[in-house]
Amino acid sequence: MSIRKKTVTGALAGLLLAGCATGHTDKGPTVISYDHGALDTLIELGAGDRVLATPHRGLPDYLAQFGQSLPDSGSLKEPDLETIRDLSPDLVLMTGRQGDMIEEVKSLADVHELALAGGSYRDAVAAQVHDLANLYGRGQAADRALKSLWSYAEEQRSRLADAGTVTVVTHNDGRFSLRNEPVVVELLGLKSPDVPATVKPVTRGTRTFYPVTAEQLAVMAPDVLLVVDRSAAIGADAMADDALRSVQTEKVGTRVVRLDPALWYLSGGGLQSVRLQVDEVARALD
Numbered sequence: 001m002s003i004r005k006k007t008v009t010g011a012l013a014g015l016l017l018a019g020c021a022t023g024h025t026d027k028g029p030t031v032i033s034y035d036h037g038a039l040d041t042l043i044e045l046g047a048g049d050r051v052l053a054t055p056h057r058g059l060p061d062y063l064a065q066f067g068q069s070l071p072d073s074g075s076l077k078e079p080d081l082e083t084i085r086d087l088s089p090d091l092v093l094m095t096g097r098q099g100d101m102i103e104e105v106k107s108l109a110d111v112h113e114l115a116l117a118g119g120s121y122r123d124a125v126a127a128q129v130h131d132l133a134n135l136y137g138r139g140q141a142a143d144r145a146l147k148s149l150w151s152y153a154e155e156q157r158s159r160l161a162d163a164g165t166v167t168v169v170t171h172n173d174g175r176f177s178l179r180n181e182p183v184v185v186e187l188l189g190l191k192s193p194d195v196p197a198t199v200k201p202v203t204r205g206t207r208t209f210y211p212v213t214a215e216q217l218a219v220m221a222p223d224v225l226l227v228v229d230r231s232a233a234i235g236a237d238a239m240a241d242d243a244l245r246s247v248q249t250e251k252v253g254t255r256v257v258r259l260d261p262a263l264w265y266l267s268g269g270g271l272q273s274v275r276l277q278v279d280e281v282a283r284a285l286d
Helices: 010-018 036-044 061-069 081-087 101-106 121-134 139-159 182-187 214-220 261-266 271-285
Strands: 031-033 051-053 091-094 111-113 166-172 175-178 202-204 207-209 224-229 255-258
Touching (some): 036 051, 036 061, 036 271, 051 081, 061 261, 061 271, 081 101, 091 101, 121 182, 166 214, 182 271, 224 261, 224 271, 261 271
Parallel strands (some): 031 051, 091 111, 166 224, 224 255
Antiparallel strands (some): 166 175, 202 207
C-alpha cells in the first residue's frame, strides 16, 4: 500500500488552523467523500451532518440511508464534477481509486487525499481515523471508537482461535485470485493453508496478483473459502453458483462463503466498515 498523504491547500489549511474556515468553525468543514470507509468514520464520529453528497453507484447497504438522503456525487471512479461545483464543499475526500480525476477535482475544491499506510493494518486504520477526526476536533471520540473496535476484534479473534484454515479470493469475470485480507489475517489471526508452487504471481503496473483455479484451491483445501465478488460489486455478472463446485467436494470438505461484495471491495478501513467485516467473517466461521 502507498504511504498515506493528505493535501489541503494553503488558504483553507490556514483558515482551519485559525478556527475560522468558511463559517463552519463550530462543526468543521463540509465534505464530499469518495471513500466509503472515510464516510462511515465521519458518521461514527458524529460528523455525518457535514457530508453534502455521496456516490450512489455501488454504495454498500450499510450506507444506503445516506444514499437516500444525500445528492448523488457520481461514483468512486468518476466523481460528478458538476455536483462538486454546485455544492462547493470545503473539502473533497479522495483516494488513489479516483486516479487522474483528483487533479480535475482540485480545480473545483480543496482535496484531502487519503490512503492507508503500509505496515500494521491496525495502525494504518487508527492513523486514518485520527486524520479525519482532527478535521473536526474529535480526537477523543476517535480514541474511544478505536478502543471499542479493537476490543471487539480481539474478542472475535479469541472466539475464532480454533476455526481452522481460511482462504480469501477475489472473483472477477469468472477468474479468481488470492486476496491478502488484513481483517482476516491480522485482526482475526486466522490461519491460511499453504499455497501450491503452481500458483504464480502476475504483475500489472504496480500491483501483483496471484491467479488461482478451483483445482488449486482444492489442493489448498481450506476449511472455509471466503469470496469477494468484484464483478458483483461493480455491477457486472456475479459469480456463478457452480463456479467453485470442485472445491466443495466431500473429499475436500471446504465450505464456500460469499462476502458482501460492496463492503469488502468498495469499502473498508473505516470505524463501521471494519467492525462489519469482522462480524461477517465471524458469522461465516460459526
